[in-house]
Amino acid sequence: MPQRGNRRELLADAAIEVLARDGGRGLTHRAIDREAEVPEGTTKNYYPTRSAVFLAVARYLAAQHTEALRSLRSQVPADVTGEDIAALYAAMLRRMSTSARSQFLALFELHLEAVRNPEVREALGDITEANVDTAVQLQTAVGRRMSRRGAGLLDAGMLGVALSMLSLPDDLVEELGFDDPDGLARALLSLASVRDEPAISVLRDHAS
Missing domain, CATH: 1.10.10.60 (Homeodomain-like)
Incomplete structure (x- = not known):
């Protein structure tokens, strides 16, 4: 046994x-x-209880995800480039709709459950925090600056785009360009960049 x-x-x-x-x-x-x-x-x-099952799955996914990102952050090569990072995020989008499809769909169901279950919400918060920490560190590694707010926007964008890739009709996915993970990754990274935040926030952060 x-x-x-x-x-x-x-x-x-x-x-x-x-x-x-x-x-x-x-x-x-x-x-x-x-x-x-x-x-x-x-x-x-x-x-x-079913609530206990949801919580167990949320904590299990959170533990796996945070450990994987912790390992990734510890192995960022010194010569990493912006294109490398864009390729990494594009690969993540591909995985969400292919080899990691089950995990992503389960994660989405957990987000729905988290609306009503604070303990599940806390576990999902661990996943988001790991994603934010990773995004900020990767941008820093290539000499770019991304705030935690911007990294949170990137994370939310990745989730939303991946869900659209899986749930929309194929012809609409193609029309909207959701079948182009490389282009989507670059667009999301650009959207989350610090230069898109109000100038006053940038000045305040530099002064602190």
Whole structure:
């Protein structure tokens, strides 16, 4: 039998797949048991309520995401360029609609749950903070300045664009250019740049 920690990860991964496929309404103990191929009642034994399941998935995704970004920030090469960063964000957009599709759709369902669940909201806050910290550090590494406000705008833009890529009709996605991750990444990075903030904010930040 798997160790308890491994069993929790198994259930969390199964819950992510259920959320991605069936949405929040489909996230039941039985659905997770079936997806994880464990005896009926296993999920309920670990997480007695649906609220507990949502929180467990949120914390699991937050832990994975923050650790991945912590590793990324510790390995930024000295010769990194602005084009490298744009390519990184473009790759993130591609992953959200391909290899990481399930995780992204589960994350979106968690955002809906967070409107009503403060504990889930806190876990999602950890993800956003990690994204903001990473964006600021990457821009600093190439001699550019991005405020935390701008980095937050970048994060929100990435989420919104990825959702549009997945949820809009294909012809509209093509018409609006949402099928161009490279162009979208550059546009979002430009939008989030400090030069787009009010001049008074820039002056105040420089003076502090």
